[in-house]
Amino acid sequence: xxxxxxxxxxxxxxxxxxxxxxxxxxxxxxxxxxxxxxxxxxxxxxxxxxxxxxxxxxxxxxxxxxxxxxxxxxxxxxxxxxxxxxxxxxxxxxxxxxxxxxxxxxxxxxxxxxxxxxxxx
Amino acid sequence: xxxxxxxxxxxxxxxxxxxxxxxxxxxxxxxxxxxxxxxxxxxxxxxxxxxxxxxxxxxxxxxxxxxxxxxxxxxxxxxxxxxxxxxxxxxxxxxxxxxxxxxxxxxxxxxxxxxxxxxxxxxxxxxxxxxxxxxxxxxxxxxxxxxxxxxxxxxxxxxxxxxxxxxxxxxxxxxxxxxxxxxxxxxxxxxxxxxxxxxxxxxxxxxxxxxxxxxxxxxxxxxxxxxxxxxxxxxxxxxxxxxxxxxxxxxxxxxxxxxxxxxxxxxxxxxxxxxxxxxxxxxxxxxxxxxxxxxxxxxxxxxxxxxxxxxxxxxxxxxxxxxxxxxxxxxxxxxxxxxxxxxxxxxxxxxxxxxxxxxxxxxxxxxxxxxxxxxxxxxxxxxxxxxxxxxxxxxxxxxxxxxxxxxxxxxxxxxxxxxxxxxxxxxxxxxxxxxxxxxxxxxxxxxxxxxxxxxxxxxxxxxxxxxxxxxxxxxxxxxxxxxxxxxxxxxxxxxxxxxxxxxxxxxxxxxxxxxxxxxxxxxxxxxxxxxxxxxxxxxxxxxxxxxxxxxxxxxxxxxxxxxxxxxxxxxxxxxxxxxxxxxxxxxxxxxxxxxxxxxxxxxxxxxxxxxxxxxxxxxxxxxxxxxxxxxxxxxxxxxxxxxxxxxxxxxxxxxxxxxxxxxxxxxxxxxxxxxxxxxxxxxxxxxxxxxxxxxxxxxxxxxxxxxxxxxxxxxxxxxxxxxxxxxxxxxxxxxxxxxxxxxxxxxxxxxxxxxxxxxxxxxxxxxxxxxxxxxxxxxxxxxxxxxxxxxxxxxxxxxxxxxxxxxxxxxxxxxxxxxxxxxxxxxx
Numbered sequence: 001x002x003x004x005x006x007x008x009x010x011x012x013x014x015x016x017x018x019x020x021x022x023x024x025x026x027x028x029x030x031x032x033x034x035x036x037x038x039x040x041x042x043x044x045x046x047x048x049x050x051x052x053x054x055x056x057x058x059x060x061x062x063x064x065x066x067x068x069x070x071x072x073x074x075x076x077x078x079x080x081x082x083x084x085x086x087x088x089x090x091x092x093x094x095x096x097x098x099x100x101x102x103x104x105x106x107x108x109x110x111x112x113x114x115x116x117x118x119x120x121x
Numbered sequence: 122x123x124x125x126x127x128x129x130x131x132x133x134x135x136x137x138x139x140x141x142x143x144x145x146x147x148x149x150x151x152x153x154x155x156x157x158x159x160x161x162x163x164x165x166x167x168x169x170x171x172x173x174x175x176x177x178x179x180x181x182x183x184x185x186x187x188x189x190x191x192x193x194x195x196x197x198x199x200x201x202x203x204x205x206x207x208x209x210x211x212x213x214x215x216x217x218x219x220x221x222x223x224x225x226x227x228x229x230x231x232x233x234x235x236x237x238x239x240x241x242x243x244x245x246x247x248x249x250x251x252x253x254x255x256x257x258x259x260x261x262x263x264x265x266x267x268x269x270x271x272x273x274x275x276x277x278x279x280x281x282x283x284x285x286x287x288x289x290x291x292x293x294x295x296x297x298x299x300x301x302x303x304x305x306x307x308x309x310x311x312x313x314x315x316x317x318x319x320x321x322x323x324x325x326x327x328x329x330x331x332x333x334x335x336x337x338x339x340x341x342x343x344x345x346x347x348x349x350x351x352x353x354x355x356x357x358x359x360x361x362x363x364x365x366x367x368x369x370x371x372x373x374x375x376x377x378x379x380x381x382x383x384x385x386x387x388x389x390x391x392x393x394x395x396x397x398x399x400x401x402x403x404x405x406x407x408x409x410x411x412x413x414x415x416x417x418x419x420x421x422x423x424x425x426x427x428x429x430x431x432x433x434x435x436x437x438x439x440x441x442x443x444x445x446x447x448x449x450x451x452x453x454x455x456x457x458x459x460x461x462x463x464x465x466x467x468x469x470x471x472x473x474x475x476x477x478x479x480x481x482x483x484x485x486x487x488x489x490x491x492x493x494x495x496x497x498x499x500x501x502x503x504x505x506x507x508x509x510x511x512x513x514x515x516x517x518x519x520x521x522x523x524x525x526x527x528x529x530x531x532x533x534x535x536x537x538x539x540x541x542x543x544x545x546x547x548x549x550x551x552x553x554x555x556x557x558x559x560x561x562x563x564x565x566x567x568x569x570x571x572x573x574x575x576x577x578x579x580x581x582x583x584x585x586x587x588x589x590x591x592x593x594x595x596x597x598x599x600x601x602x603x604x605x606x607x608x609x610x611x612x613x614x615x616x617x618x619x620x621x622x623x624x625x626x627x628x629x630x631x632x633x634x635x636x637x638x639x640x641x642x643x644x645x646x647x648x649x650x651x652x653x654x655x656x657x658x659x660x661x662x663x664x665x666x667x668x669x670x671x672x673x674x675x676x677x678x679x680x681x682x683x684x685x686x687x688x689x690x691x692x693x694x695x696x697x698x699x700x701x702x703x704x705x706x707x708x709x710x711x712x713x714x715x716x717x718x719x720x721x722x723x724x725x726x727x728x729x730x731x732x733x734x735x736x737x738x739x740x741x742x743x744x745x746x747x748x749x750x751x752x753x754x755x756x757x758x759x760x761x762x763x764x765x766x767x768x769x770x771x772x773x774x775x776x777x778x779x780x781x782x783x784x785x786x787x788x789x790x791x792x793x794x795x796x797x798x799x800x801x802x803x804x805x806x807x808x809x810x811x812x813x814x815x816x817x818x819x820x821x822x823x824x825x826x827x828x829x830x831x832x833x834x835x836x837x838x839x840x841x842x843x844x845x846x847x848x849x850x851x852x853x854x855x856x857x858x859x860x861x862x863x864x865x866x867x868x869x870x871x872x873x874x875x876x877x878x879x880x881x882x883x884x885x886x887x888x889x890x891x892x893x894x895x896x897x898x899x900x901x902x903x904x905x906x907x908x909x910x911x912x913x914x915x916x917x918x919x920x921x922x923x924x925x926x927x928x929x930x931x932x933x934x935x936x937x938x939x940x941x942x943x944x945x946x947x948x949x
Contacts, residue, residue, distance in 0.1 A: 080554060
């Protein structure tokens with residue numbers, strides 16, 4: 001678990017998928033320790049290739065948060081891995097949609113469908 | 122012998138994998154068992170022809186074969202398409218066994234013409250049985266695998282041939298030429314057994330069931346095979362290469378037969394000589410295969426391996442005009458020996474390799490057509506030309522060498538063309554597995570716009586002034602869709618002027634007329650611009666800014682954010698610059714963010730050191746990078762100095778390559794390449810990644826090949842050290858955990874190596890090879906290795922492949938240890 005100001009990031013594994021349970025707000029003012037991107041990179045360095053961000057308890061993200069998510073996506077994608085999001089709020093999903101982030105990031109309604117999607121060919 | 126023991130035994134002689142041992146041994150035996158009878162049948166064939174006809178009529182035999190072979194090809198193609206592979210091969214072998222016995226019986230009648238029929242039959246037997254063997258190999262192996270094992274299979278063939286030739290030599294005069302044929306059926310029965318074992322082992326019958334069995338849809342036969350070859354440039358070149366080689370071979374054969382008939386007039390003596398010649402030829406071929414062929418293929422590649430034969434034969438044939446008559450037999454032996462030994466080793470092997478990447482649905486149709494029809498047609502063409510030269514022009518056998526020289530030149534030209542096509546065909550077998558993350562994002566998302574949207578929404582809660590200014594920025598981008606306006610609470614197509622009040626209600630003065638009115642977007646842009654240009658506004662703002670900037674309390678954070686944002690919209694007077702400098706040293710990351718944005722807009726030299734310092738802070742690194750990138754090429758020198766400054770914060774130095782990559786240009790690439798040459802381990806990975814991204818965006822960028830090779834070898838050396846660490850684990854270390862850690866390290870090193878290779882080799886080829894090595898099928902991995910084998914520099918290949926190939930752990934360690942010394946000399 002990483003505590004960063006108001007944001008808390010817990011990591012767990014489900015088979016070959018690493019799940020980041022993020023609580024709070026992903027914003028720059030709350031960063032103290034390693035960033036989300038750094039945490040994802042650590043998992044990639046240890047051989048993991050399937051990354052899922054659980055946004056159930058994420059209230060808000062700022063431009064820094066967007067940068068972290070996209071940087072994590074790039075690092076995972078460039079190693080042939082899969083990077084997905086699950087359970088983001090309707091409001092956030094709407095913003096993701098109008099900014100075309102949904103064309104890049106695969107977003108699932110729930111964790112089960114996200115986990116299943118990792119192993120579809 | 123168990124599989125492990127077999128693998129350990131074979132791995133002493135051949136580059137083999139454990140799962141390949143059993144089948145490879147069976148294929149070795151298969152080739153041994155078909156060349157054994159072939160080298161009994163061949164000297165018998167030649168000797169009987171020489172006994173029946175004078176030399177000027179010898180070409181009738183290959184001519185007859187050329188005319189009739191089309192029927193055989195058609196029949197063969199039909200069988201190949203209609204029958205499971207195992208049944209196809211078994212039934213043809215059974216046919217040959219029966220016909221051998223029949224021929225022996227018919228030879229008792231002494232019919233001269235029978236030698237011609239026998240010639241045709243033996244050509245069909247040799248061509249069919251060898252083609253079937255290579256079809257079997259094609260069923261099982263991929264190109265890079267094939268390249269490793271080809272020498273092993275060829276040695277089986279050579280040993281079989283040698284055994285047949287020795288037997289012919291020893292027994293020809295004892296039991297007579299025709300009786301030699303009775304040895305062959307036993308060998309072919311053994312071949313039947315081995316073939317069945319191979320297909321049972323591999324269960325390839327399912328894969329070899331042709332479409333015609335399922336629906337009768339696929340066209341088969343001679344014309345279809347011809348059509349398939351005609352439609353493919355690659356197959357046409359392959360056919361042309363073989364045809365040229367066969368014409369040369371038939372001319373050399375004619376010269377050889379003419380000379381040996383003169384020197385050995387008695388049939389059985391001649392058979393014994395032919396057998397001895399074949400035996401000597403095979404010994405030489407075996408030694409050539411064992412000591413030289415593999416090395417040539419590995420170190421010099423396919424093109425050199427193919428060129429050796431035509432160059433030798435061109436020069437050798439020309440020598441007939443200067444060789445004294447007394448040593449003509451020696452000349453004939455040398456030239457025919459050279460022809461056959463290269464054919465047995467390098468030429469045949471590489472030609473078979475050239476088939477492997479051809480798509481399966483056309484490969485076997487093409488193979489039968491080319492290996493049987495084109496082969497024999499070319500022999501026939503050679504025979505016609507020989508008949509013409511000898512019987513129409515009445516030239517001597519030496520003048521046949523002009524034919525050899527001409528066709529050898531055609532052969533050489535076609536080899537150069539087919540090599541290029543081979544690499545293209547291998548590449549076609551590889552598909553990209555994924556797009557680069559940055560490219561995917563660039564194609565779909567406007568990053569700056571997206572980040573601004575999120576900041577605008579955030580700022581709505583924090584400050585109406587910030588909100589207004591962010592809105593203003595959004596408006597200026599002119600990309601506000603209705604959905605976006607909805608999201609950021611832009612209620613109509615017009616911006617509420619009220620929200621701009623805070624921006625312009627400064628020091629008690631109101632600069633925005635008609636604050637109750639709403640304004641159209643375009644008007645906002647113009648009006649804001651005009652207000653900002655007013656001297657009175659500037660004066661008031663400067664006073665306000667100074668007060669705000671110097672207030673370092675937490676409570677005034679929002680005010681400082683507003684100040685940092687608005688400064689970017691103002692003219693850069695000395696006061697404004699002074700204030701922004703202060704803000705660029707603020708403790709709040711939110712304030713710094715807006716200050717950096719403004720610094721990127723104003724682009725003053727004074728800000729650069731402060732912005733660079735911000736690169737060390739992960740919260741604002743991205744924005745600092747944006748600001749520096751906005752300066753463009755004029756700060757490349759400064760960034761270069763920062764990269765090289767030993768005392769600079771390592772996090773700052775790590776962030777600089779990305780900025781240089783975003784600035785782009787040859788100058789930025791040169792700065793990164795210079796740093797590459799310094800081999801600074803702390804920032805090496807970032808430098809490599811930045812160069813790769815820069816090159817992907819700007820393919821015209823040049824990076825010095827030498828520097829990249831050195832850097833790649835340096836990364837390879839790190840890989841070797843990681844591998845060798847497995848051999849000397851720390852006491853108490855868990856072997857599985859250590860292996861996992863080393864594997865992860867290798868994966869990341871390989872990524873860096875391929876990023877470097879993409880700087881100097883065709884980028885798309887390197888990317889495809891890398892991606893397929895990461896996540897491809899076994900076949901795709903093999904094709905990737907084969908592609909790299911054909912395009913990479915010799916040293917890079919040699920040292921890189923032990924890290925890429927699927928090797929048992931101890932074999933990888935062994936190879937790395939063996940090559941490490943050489944690598945250390947290149948990368949001290």
